[in-house]
Amino acid sequence: MDSSQPAKKRSGLKPLIVGVCLAAVLGSGAFYVVFSGLADGLWDISDKAEVVEPLSPFAFVQIEPVQVTLSSDGMLRHLRFEGHLEVDPGSATQVSEVMPRIMDVLNTYLRAVEITDLEDPSGLSRLRGQMLRRVQMVTGRGQVTDLLITKFLVS
Incomplete structure (x- = not known):
């Protein structure tokens, strides 16, 4: 090939037409x-849509706010907890009557919590499960179905 002749340009029209x-x-x-x-x-x-069953009736019993002091490496930190207990509507008054025991169990447990437990990403769900189990031991099985945490602050 002669270097003086320009290279033949390929048309981009064919790929566009295809x-x-x-x-x-x-x-x-x-x-x-x-x-x-x-x-x-x-x-x-519409044929494949599953039928959603209505929720079973429930009620909420408020837990009084709990504030505990946590000690870690000489530093004092405060933990503030607020929540509600999900109960059967017929059990709400019975659960309210044992609220002092519930508060005692929660205070005792939260005072024993380490700061490292709170820093763990799965720590809150583990604490929630532990607190629910302790509340169920106080109230009896079937009274409390869930523990809802509405405020959990560490400062």
Whole structure:
């Protein structure tokens, strides 16, 4: 080849024409599938929808705010906890009557908590489970179904 002749440029028109034709064919095919009704069963989810059962009745009993002092490496830190107990509506008064015992159990447990337990990412869920178990031991099985934490501050 002679270096004085410019290199032959390839036309970019052929890939563009192929792309437009391919898009037209695919678009026409998609239109036909949808318009003819071949795709009617693909998006019909009404038959597959599961029936959601209504929630069983429940009530909430508020736990008085708890504030405890935690000691870690000579530093004093404060933990403030507030929450609610989820109970059966018929058990709300019985659970309220033993609230002093519940408060005692929660205070005792929270005072024994280490700062490292609170710094762990899964620490709050573990503490929640431990507190719920202790409350259930005080109230008896079946009285309290869940413990909801509404405030948990460490300062």
